[in-house]
Amino acid sequence: MRRPDGLLNHNVLGEDKGPQDACGVFGVWAPGEEVAKLTFYGLYALQHRGTESAGIATSDGERILVYKDMGLVSQVFTEGDLATLKGNLAIGHCRYSTTGSSTWVNAQPTLRPTKYGTLALAHNGNLTNTGDLAELVQKLDANYTRGATTDTEIMTALIALQDSKNLEASALTVLPQLEGAFSLVFMDEHTLYAARDRHGVRPLVLGKLETGWVVASESAGLDIVGAAFVREIEPGEFISIDANGVRSQKWAESQPKGCLFEYVYLARPDTTIAGSGIHKTRVAIGAQLAKEQPAEADLVIPVPESGTPAAIGYAKESGIPFGMGLVKNSYVGRTFIQPSQTIRQLGIRLKLNPLREIIEGKRIVVVDDSIVRGNTQRAIVRMLREAGAREIHVRISSPPVKWPCYYGIDFASRAELIAHGLDVEEIRRSIGADSLGYVSLEGLISSTQVPSERLCSACFTGEYPIRIPEDLSEGKMRLEITEVHGH
Numbered sequence: 001m002r003r004p005d006g007l008l009n010h011n012v013l014g015e016d017k018g019p020q021d022a023c024g025v026f027g028v029w030a031p032g033e034e035v036a037k038l039t040f041y042g043l044y045a046l047q048h049r050g051t052e053s054a055g056i057a058t059s060d061g062e063r064i065l066v067y068k069d070m071g072l073v074s075q076v077f078t079e080g081d082l083a084t085l086k087g088n089l090a091i092g093h094c095r096y097s098t099t100g101s102s103t104w105v106n107a108q109p110t111l112r113p114t115k116y117g118t119l120a121l122a123h124n125g126n127l128t129n130t131g132d133l134a135e136l137v138q139k140l141d142a143n144y145t146r147g148a149t150t151d152t153e154i155m156t157a158l159i160a161l162q163d164s165k166n167l168e169a170s171a172l173t174v175l176p177q178l179e180g181a182f183s184l185v186f187m188d189e190h191t192l193y194a195a196r197d198r199h200g201v202r203p204l205v206l207g208k209l210e211t212g213w214v215v216a217s218e219s220a221g222l223d224i225v226g227a228a229f230v231r232e233i234e235p236g237e238f239i240s241i242d243a244n245g246v247r248s249q250k251w252a253e254s255q256p257k258g259c260l261f262e263y264v265y266l267a268r269p270d271t272t273i274a275g276s277g278i279h280k281t282r283v284a285i286g287a288q289l290a291k292e293q294p295a296e297a298d299l300v301i302p303v304p305e306s307g308t309p310a311a312i313g314y315a316k317e318s319g320i321p322f323g324m325g326l327v328k329n330s331y332v333g334r335t336f337i338q339p340s341q342t343i344r345q346l347g348i349r350l351k352l353n354p355l356r357e358i359i360e361g362k363r364i365v366v367v368d369d370s371i372v373r374g375n376t377q378r379a380i381v382r383m384l385r386e387a388g389a390r391e392i393h394v395r396i397s398s399p400p401v402k403w404p405c406y407y408g409i410d411f412a413s414r415a416e417l418i419a420h421g422l423d424v425e426e427i428r429r430s431i432g433a434d435s436l437g438y439v440s441l442e443g444l445i446s447s448t449q450v451p452s453e454r455l456c457s458a459c460f461t462g463e464y465p466i467r468i469p470e471d472l473s474e475g476k477m478r479l480e481i482t483e484v485h486g487h
């Protein structure tokens, strides 16, 4: 299961990866179905949420098997691998690391024996009290040795170490002790479970198959396996699924703070969150952007594909024609092949190529979803100028990202965020555009049609709805740092 060529994979675009999501999770309870294949396709639809590693756990009622590896879902599993993963229920995970480095041992699902069977668990989000939880685990088991360095590993150990009568009781004891963002799917040999943090920061939905039930990070993960959308799993809700159907209970009072960035960039355009179709919302954000940040131009082009719906909205509202001026190489993502120095110097061109005949001599509005470090936009502006653009007006369908996310999105450290140190005019100069405009926070929120008090917007405002302990300044490697220091 482990690749012989080492643990890390490489981002062929170099360091400016843009916002990276924390993970996608999927679970299915459907006796008689090929649950591993359903999970494979569910993860395939959620691939955009995490491209570093993928894993599937299945149970045939007697034992749980886990298969996981580094890479894209399509790189990790073969037909033969899936054929060995037989069972009635399964969970799956695709990962981008937010706590712990990108290594095989940190891939999910995690697996632990318990006194009543085996626990396999997959997590989307990021806990903010991992250090405290690690201490609790050490208290419960002085001999505890940690394989993985993730918050998910700690959470799994804590649930497995409870002295309860079954997994459900153990999970319900541990959930109130977890702080931060978590959308979980987990299982023992017989039952599929799902839980969402009280703020519902990361999405999680329930779907129905003819023969069973599905849980997925996004509704697009239901569509691909032919499951009908039933509802969102509520913030603070815990559900169990087995031969008796779906049972729901509240483990905490719901205090919704859904991630605003899911609407801007993270979720797939064909996903629905809080009743809003993401594509439609992004078109509305683009229209709002055109109202707030007009430009004299001949053509509106998106940075594909995440900027496309907002560019459509911008073009419609402004009356400026829409066109595709940049072509995306859809197959560039994670690769195990380290690019040569010559190829690395091509940078953004590995991902995007300009259409000179569309761009030459024109005043261009280029619409993108966000600016993190600014390197991508700088490269795009340079590329468009080289392709003959007369003027370049950059329009961004989110406000400036000034603060790091501690709830499962890895933007960058605060110092690396271009909007942390520079104002809009300074950023414009830094990326080399003729003009630069961001949508306002109010304009963005009103386009989502979700009340602002039900949203997290901390990366734009610095107002964190869930407490951030000071020791989080150590960032995503905190458990590894702790180990080195011997605490």
Ligand code: SF4
Pocket: 201, 258, 259, 260, 261, 262, 404, 405, 406, 407, 408, 409, 456, 457, 458, 459, 460
């Ligand atoms: S800080 Fe930003 S990215 Fe993180 S959960 Fe809040 S809105 Fe989403």
